[in-house]
Amino acid sequence: MFRRSFAGLLCALALVALSAVTPSAAHAxxxxxxxxxxxxxxxxxxxxxxxxxxxxxxxxxxxxxxxxxxxxxxxxxxxxxxxxxxxxxxxxxxxxxxxxxxxxxxxxxxxxxxxxxxxxxxxxxxxxxxxxxxxxxxxxxxxxxxxxxxxxxxxxxxxxxxxxxxxxxxxxxxxxxxxxxxxxxxxxxxxxxxxxxxxxxxxxxxxxxxxxxxxxxxxxxxxxxxxxxxxxxxxxxxxxxxxxxxxxxxxxxxxxxxxxxxxxxxxxxxxxxxxxxxxxxxxxxxxxxxxxxxxxxxxxxxTYNSDGTIPTITMTTGGAPQSGTLNPYVRQEAETIAWSSGVETERAADGGMNVGYLDNGDYIKVKGVAFGTGATSFSARVASAASGGRIELRLGSPTGTLAGTCTVPATGGWQTWTTVSCPVSGATGTRDLYLRFTGGSGYLFNIDWWQFAGTSMR
Structure with missing residues (x-):
């Protein structure tokens, strides 16, 4: 599949011929x-x-x-x-x-x-x-x-x-x-x-x-x-x-x-x-x-011109601006992604989708997450036929402020699910959230969904 051929490249992605100044892949x-x-x-x-x-x-x-x-x-x-x-x-x-x-x-x-x-x-x-x-x-x-x-x-x-x-x-x-x-x-x-x-x-x-x-x-x-x-x-x-x-x-x-x-x-x-x-x-x-x-x-x-004609549009790496924010205090599917590095999605046993094939250092970016006055905990539905790993909750970039770390255990199968939780601090306001997956060598675990809890759950 796609990431098998290009694992590790997305993190340093250079999008050629799209704009005069190319931002890092983490922000595209x-x-x-x-x-x-x-x-x-x-x-x-x-x-x-x-x-x-x-x-x-x-x-x-x-x-x-x-x-x-x-x-x-x-x-x-x-x-x-x-x-x-x-x-x-x-x-x-x-x-x-x-x-x-x-x-x-x-x-x-x-x-x-x-x-x-x-x-x-x-x-x-x-x-x-x-x-x-x-x-x-x-x-x-x-x-x-x-x-x-x-x-x-x-x-x-x-x-x-x-x-x-x-x-x-x-x-x-x-x-x-x-x-x-x-x-x-x-x-x-x-x-x-x-x-x-x-x-x-x-x-x-x-x-x-x-x-x-x-x-x-x-x-x-x-x-x-x-x-x-x-x-x-x-x-x-x-x-x-x-x-x-x-x-x-x-x-x-x-x-x-x-x-x-x-x-x-x-x-x-x-x-x-x-x-x-x-x-x-x-x-x-x-x-x-x-x-x-x-x-x-x-x-x-x-924006259409005043006479209804369409302006000339140029490709960018930035894409469209966000319309609204994302609510972290309701269940969010792990396959909801603004940008990712190294991950794949797959059909889950229950008929939905999950994110899987996660190696050490892979991540998912979710943009414009409205934490309000602050999140206090994080939960995720996970599965691992290997030894598991960790979900690092980073703010602003894949190496940004660490707001929390959840440990994912071995569950005995890639579709054998359990829910893990961990405390969170410093996740306030509206921020870009990065779920960074870390652990040993080989595939770590799958993730189905995630959700925060906090003092201002909307």
Whole structure:
């Protein structure tokens, strides 16, 4: 897995070509996920959280080798909870390969995940639909066959104010169809959107592709204006966008959202409004070993211009600012992470997730923890088939002020859980918390969740 190949490198990570001044990895929050390679971000705002659906580039890939999709969520845009993989190629019995870029929308109390995969029977790319009753899944095949198939990729779905839903997709062309309210069937025919230079910009040097449109459309509506943000040109790609007064056009090209940058020859947009701010998701090749086939999802906050146009957005290592704080006095899943070094997540025996494969010196950063007037104790659910170790509670950095140390015993198994507690001092105000794992050689223990207690439990 990812950390097996790069253990120890994240602590000294240098994110090349992202900014003129590169902060230390301990303070970076982009890319969002450091435990695996992620690509093709598709954010969804639901019930006060952002759910981020991604693809998963396999380690050491030399092609778009992708077998599953993953989901993460956050209430503050910096601390992201790993929910694992709720859908994979095996979800679709008719799919052969290529778990590529998709999107999830919520409707009718269900969640619909539209994805492109290679149809085993035809050998062509087709659009499948997964369905779930929870944003974190598990997802099942809604149809047992493709929803649409014309050999093209990258579906995006938009539901207009009048309730009409549209599915768009395509590379090298751009298509749409009107979905029925059941979200798994459509009315009318699949329609091709004219790719004109006025609508999608002018590409030079490629007579077969006269416009800038390449792939990865992301369609949404804001203040009565329809936006189509897409990966442009190739290769390397940048992100451009067009606008229209209706959901099917005619489109007018508006310019560049994100210039070519970021150590990956592809990019993929996702745009949302959340808690009064606007956010742009993308991917790059910023993690160790990263590149065009081993990508990582990141996010930036931005502000629309007064006329509704999108400003030019540049990749950073800092990422989006925190929206709110994290409450340490309620149970927090250990796989809620702003930044990490050396750790992995895995499916726990109870069906949830835990953090594991911890070596001496590995750590998790949790950002903006609101301790108030002070925490007095810390508890964690842990398991160890080895000799255990210690959880150091550090403030501000992996070597910052030591607020407490919890000893983790051997429990007899990696999924044999016990709760440990220890006293805490000096954890006041709002601070970045680092859980630093120490002990002997080899894997130390697993951690499922943690929680503080204190004089001002909120």
């Amino acid at each position: 929050d982009n890319p969002i996920v450091q435990t695996v390679y992620t690509a093709d971000p598709a954010p969804l705002v639901y019930n006060g959280r952002v759910y981020l659906y991604t693809g998963h580039d396999e380690d050491n890939s030399t092609w778009f080798t992708m077998k599953e999709w993953r989901v993460y969520s956050s209430s503050d845009m910096v601390n992201w909870t790993d929910h694992g993989s709720p859908m994979s190629l095996t979800t679709f019995s008719w799919a052969k390969s290529d778990a590529w870029a998709g999107q999830v929308v919520a409707r009718n109390g269900k969640f619909y995940w539209y994805v492109p995969v290679t149809n085993r029977a035809t050998g062509r790319m087709a659009i499948g639909v997964g369905v779930a009753t929870s944003p974190t899944g598990p997802f099942t095949d809604a149809l047992g066959h493709p929803l649409a198939e014309n050999g093209e990729i990258d579906p995006t779905v938009f539901i207009d104010d009048n309730g009409q839903a549209y599915l768009y997709w395509g590379n090298p062309n751009l298509w749409y169809v009107r979905l029925n309210t059941d979200m798994i069937s459509y009315s009318g025919s699949v329609t091709q959107i004219p790719l004109t230079t006025s609508g999608f910009g002018t590409r030079t040097g490629d007579a077969s592709r006269p416009t800038l449109y390449e792939e990865g459309p992301w369609v949404y509506k804001r203040n009565g204006l329809y936006y189509n943000v897409f990966a442009a040109k190739c290769c390397s790609e940048f992100i451009g966008y067009s606008t229209a007064t209706g959901p099917t056009g005619p489109w007018t090209y508006r310019g560049t959202v994100m210039p070519t940058q970021g150590s990956s020859f592809t990019n993929h947009p996702g745009v949302i409004d959340f808690n009064g701010g606007s956010y742009f998701f993308y991917h790059n090749g910023a993690l160790p070993g990263g590149g065009g086939f081993t990508r990582s999802v990141a996010v930036e906050k931005f």
